[in-house]
Amino acid sequence: MRASCGIALCALTAACATVEDAPRGDDAYAAIPAAPAVGMDYRIAPDDVLRISIYHEPGLSLEDARVTAAGMVRMPLVGDISVAGLSAEEAGDVIAGRLGQRYLVSPQVTVFVKQAVGRRITVDGEVREPGLFPFAGRLTLSQAVAMAKGPTRIASLGQIVVVRQEEGQRKAAMFSLAAIRKGEAADPEILPGDMVIVGLSRARAILGGALLAAPALATGFIALDGR
Known part of the structure; x- marks a missing residue:
C-alpha cells in the first residue's frame, strides 16, 4: 500500500x-x-519443432518435424502442409484431413510442440x-x-x-x-x-x-x- x-x-x-x-x-x-x-492454446510458429504421431502408422509419424520459414511441415505421402498459426489440435486435424483424402481411413493424428521457438x-x-x-x-x-x-x-x-x-x-x-x-x-x-x-x-x-x-x-x- x-x-x-x-x-x-x-x-x-x-x-x-x-x-x-x-x-x-x-x-x-x-x-x-x-x-x-x-x-491457453499455443499457436505454431516457423522454426518450431513438432512431434507428429499417427495412430498405428509409425512409418508416417515424425519425431522432429521442423516448421519451415513459410509455416509448412513436410509429411510423408502428402508433402507440405501449412500449420503456422494453428494450435496443435488444429494442426492434427488438418494433417488427418490430408491423409484421409487418399491414403488412410479415419486417421488419428496427434501433434505435440516439442520446441516452441516462436x-x-x-x-x-x-x-x-x-x-x-x-x-x-x-x-x-x-x-x-x-x-x-x-x-x-x-x-x-x-x-x-x-x-x-x-x-x-x-x-x-x-x-x-x-x-x-x-x-x-x-x-x-x-x-x-x-x-x-x-x-x-x-x-x-x-x-x-x-x-x-x-x-x-x-x-x-x-x-x-x-x-
Whole structure:
C-alpha cells in the first residue's frame, strides 16, 4: 500500500518516476496478472519443432518435424502442409484431413510442440545464466527465473522487474520472488516477448535509467519512455 501511495503522489507532483517506482503488490498484479489455472492454446510458429504421431502408422509419424520459414511441415505421402498459426489440435486435424483424402481411413493424428521457438522471453540481471529462452505452453515468473538456472547468491529476490511491450509501449511491474516461493504472493504469468530482470540495480542499468510516464498508472502499469 505504501508503494501505491508513493506512485500516486508522483503522478500528482512530478508526472514521472524512475524504474524504482514500478508498481508493486496488488498494483503489480494488475499489470502482470497471476497465471490462471487453465492454459491457453499455443499457436505454431516457423522454426518450431513438432512431434507428429499417427495412430498405428509409425512409418508416417515424425519425431522432429521442423516448421519451415513459410509455416509448412513436410509429411510423408502428402508433402507440405501449412500449420503456422494453428494450435496443435488444429494442426492434427488438418494433417488427418490430408491423409484421409487418399491414403488412410479415419486417421488419428496427434501433434505435440516439442520446441516452441516462436515463444521467447529474456531473463537478465542477477541470474546464473541470463539469455533468451524459448518456451511452450504456460510460463510463470518463478519458472522463467528457473530457466536461467536460478538467481545468483547476491540477487535481491524482492526486486524482480517484468517489462512487457503492449500497444507500442513498454510497461513494467515489480514482484517479490521470495514472497512467491513462500506462497505469500501469486506467481504472475510471463508472456512471449517479456523481459524479466532480477535485481533493481540491474534493471536500472539495462533500461538505461529510463523515466516512467505517470499517465499509465491508472491502469496499474508503469509505462517506460523510449518506446
